Amino acid sequence: MREFMHYITNAFYGATGWNDDNTYKELNATARELIDFPIPRGLRLTLSSLATPNFATSYQLGSVGIVDGSISYLHSTVPLTHIAAQSDRISLPALLRSYRQLHDLASPKGSQRHPETEGVSIEVASQSSAAGIWSFGRNGSSLLYGRLYLPQSLLESLVVRRFTPALQVQLSAVSERSLRNGGTLLGLVQYDKGKYGVEGLASTDGGLLGIRGLYNFGGDCSPSATPPASPTSPVQSNGNTGPSGVERERIYGRFSAGGEVYYGTLNKSGGMSLGARFATLPAHSGTPLTATLTINPLMGNINATYAVLAKDYCSLATRMEFNVYSYESEWAVGMELWSNRRPAGFLLGALPSNQPEPDPEPPIKKERSFQAKMEWRLDDPEPEPEAPKTEATLAAAEDTEEYRGVLKARLDQNLRVGLLWEGRVKSLIFSLGTGVDLRKLGEPFRSLGLEVQYSS
Helix, strand or coil: CCCHHHHHHHHHHHHHCCCCCCCHHHCCHHHHHHHCCCCCCEEEEEEEEEEECCEEEEEEEEEECEEEEEEEEEEECCCCCCCCCCCCCCCHHHHHCCCCCCCCCCCCCCEEECHHHCCCCCEEECHHHHHHHHHHCCCCCEEEEEEEEECCCEEEEEEEEEEECCEEEEEEEEECCCCHHHEEEEEEEEEECCCEEEEEEEECCCCEEEEEEEEEECHHHCCCCCCCCCCCCECCCCCCECCCCEECCCCCEEEEEEEEEEEECCCCEEEEEEEEEEEECCCCCCCCEEEEEEEECCCCEEEEEEEEEEECCEEEEEEEEEECCCCCEEEEEEEEEEECCCHHHHHHCCCCCCCCCCCCCCCCCCCCCHHHHHCCCCCCCCCCCCCCCCHHHHHHHHHCCCCCEEEEEEEECCCEEEEEEEEEECCEEEEEEEEEECCCCCCCEEEEEEEEEEEC
């Protein structure tokens, strides 16, 4: 489950118009979140609060053999008044959905709404509206985050600073006595112009230096690009129309290609990778999909992923990995299934009834009252009785509500299964998961955990 602070950090990026998906490190984000979702271990409780529009806190207590926990604080110079912070009002798809659909780099209004955050009104502004976002302050926008883990006294921190609408700097640090030199520091300089994005990084761990970038083309990146006409709208005949003169559905998406190069100045070793991605855009009228291919020529690794949003309530992903030097291969599949039923109703389903419904009884004509006859008038109309709430009406009312939860599942080549149910009960957001090893049927359950979050 994504933590409350991760939700607030994404809200900061959305409020300042920063597109974190337009980076090389997020190339495989969709398949990664659908397949490699974390499964809780033991019992963990989290209490969070957006105390003011600029300040958030979070306290976590867990028990996995030993009692541990953490204390987190976050400060944003941008007021985060455009999101729902209460756990009973947060849109579950905004918090839990794994499929990440790309958003338009530019739009006529200068912003594009996240489909998965429709309920909380998080808007991602394009670069064309950066001047409006920049009005938050002449000195730019900043985010400060700190987290202290107990009892090991490990401290992590994050500082994000926007210097220009296209330039952002991030500094993250970890401090702990058992680490080399007492901790590590990682710096990122990010430059995003929409059509391309470049990142430079430096780390004290091994003296790592690197650069990575992503270039977009096709789809909305072309100056003359226009979204495809709706399949139901008439277009001029151009040889690509059906019998009724309607344009056939065609895939409308964006290609992205990039790479990274890094070198460790202390251990005198380096590496590189190349990657490409194709993803449909919101204007695509067909099924949203994302396909990626990454290659590490030095290590000989080839990684291919494919993810599809089959329905609004169902997402599927698959990943294949192969090493050309060792001939070793791995595969994994993942699924995400949303439901507006409670866990019991989702697992058991609705039991169909084969019995025919009885014919409605004919209405009985009621004679006028004596008082109405004396006054030469009709009786006053009686209030209609309230229809009893049957199972069918309750199920229909339940269907109109927001999604109550999501079932996530994965399977890999070693027959290891991961199951995770995430949802909401009253004002609590919970995550219940387990890991199963099908090769050891005598003791199949490898882990079991429950995580509960509450925010105000």
